[in-house]
Amino acid sequence: MSIRAQDPFVDSFATMREDVNAFLSVLRDSDLPLLYGPRLKPCAGQWRKHFTDKMPVAPKDLILEIGSHYGEVILKMAKDEADSAFIGMDITLKRVVKLAQKAQENELHNLTSILCNAKFLDQLFAPEELDGVLVFFPDPWAKKKRYHKNRLLKPEFLALLAKKLKPEAYFWFKTDWEPYNAEVLAALHAAKWREIQAETGLPSKVYTSRFERLFKGAGQTTFESVWAPPSQIH
Numbered sequence: 001m002s003i004r005a006q007d008p009f010v011d012s013f014a015t016m017r018e019d020v021n022a023f024l025s026v027l028r029d030s031d032l033p034l035l036y037g038p039r040l041k042p043c044a045g046q047w048r049k050h051f052t053d054k055m056p057v058a059p060k061d062l063i064l065e066i067g068s069h070y071g072e073v074i075l076k077m078a079k080d081e082a083d084s085a086f087i088g089m090d091i092t093l094k095r096v097v098k099l100a101q102k103a104q105e106n107e108l109h110n111l112t113s114i115l116c117n118a119k120f121l122d123q124l125f126a127p128e129e130l131d132g133v134l135v136f137f138p139d140p141w142a143k144k145k146r147y148h149k150n151r152l153l154k155p156e157f158l159a160l161l162a163k164k165l166k167p168e169a170y171f172w173f174k175t176d177w178e179p180y181n182a183e184v185l186a187a188l189h190a191a192k193w194r195e196i197q198a199e200t201g202l203p204s205k206v207y208t209s210r211f212e213r214l215f216k217g218a219g220q221t222t223f224e225s226v227w228a229p230p231s232q233i234h
C-alpha cells in the first residue's frame, strides 16, 4: 500500500482500519526508527538534531536514499559508516516498516526509515542540509508516454535537490532505462551540475541494489553516475 497525501505531515491512513493492512498497527504503535505524517514534522530541517539524540555523537554526514525499497543498500551503508546518518525514504508502507525493523534488529541508531513521497523534499529538508542523495533505479514509468509525468527526476525536482545539498555534496543516480538516463543527464548538464569520479567516500564503493542485481543478472545494461550540485548564488 502506497501513501497518497497532499501534505507530508498529515496522517493519510488516519481513518483506515488496521485489519485493512497488517503493517498499519506497526506504523502507529511501534517504537521502530520509522517516521511518517505528523511524526515527521519535528524532524523537518532538523535531521542532525534527530540523529544526535540517537547516536553517540553528532553525525558526520547526512545521506538520503529516495526509493529505499526494503533497505538493501542503505542498511549496508549505515553499517559501513557508523559515524554518518542515513534516511531511507519510500512511499510503500510494507517496505518502510521492513526497513525500520531491520535497522532496529541490527541496532543501527544512525538509520531512520520514513514513509514519504520525495515530491515533498522541500518541506522535509533545510537548504544545504544533505551531504548525499541516492536514487537507484527509480520507477521509470516507461510503458506509456502519458505516465512520464510521474517521473521524479525532472528539471524542477533536480533544482530543488541542488538547494538541499551542500556545495561539496553528491547526487548518485542509477537506472536501467536508457531513455530516462539520457533525460536526467541532459537536465543535469543543462543546470550545470558537474559529473564527478568519486575516489573517496560512499560513491567510490560498490553498493549493489536489489533491482541492480536483477537487471544485471538478466544481462541488461545499467547506467550509473555521480554529480556535484551547481554552484549556488546566495
Ligand SMILES: C[S@@+](CC[C@H](N)C(=O)[O-])C[C@H]1O[C@@H](n2cnc3c(N)ncnc32)[C@H](O)[C@@H]1O
Residues within 6 Å of the ligand: 066, 067, 068, 069, 070, 089, 090, 091, 092, 095, 116, 117, 118, 119, 135, 136, 137, 138, 139, 152, 209, 210, 211, 212
Ligand atoms: C524500482 S524500485 C528500486 C528500489 C531500490 N532503489 C533498488 O535499486 O533496488 C523503486 C522504489 O522507489 C519507490 N518510490 C517510487 N516513487 C517514489 C517517490 N516519489 N518517493 C519515494 N519513493 C518512491 C518505490 O516504492 C520503490 O520501492
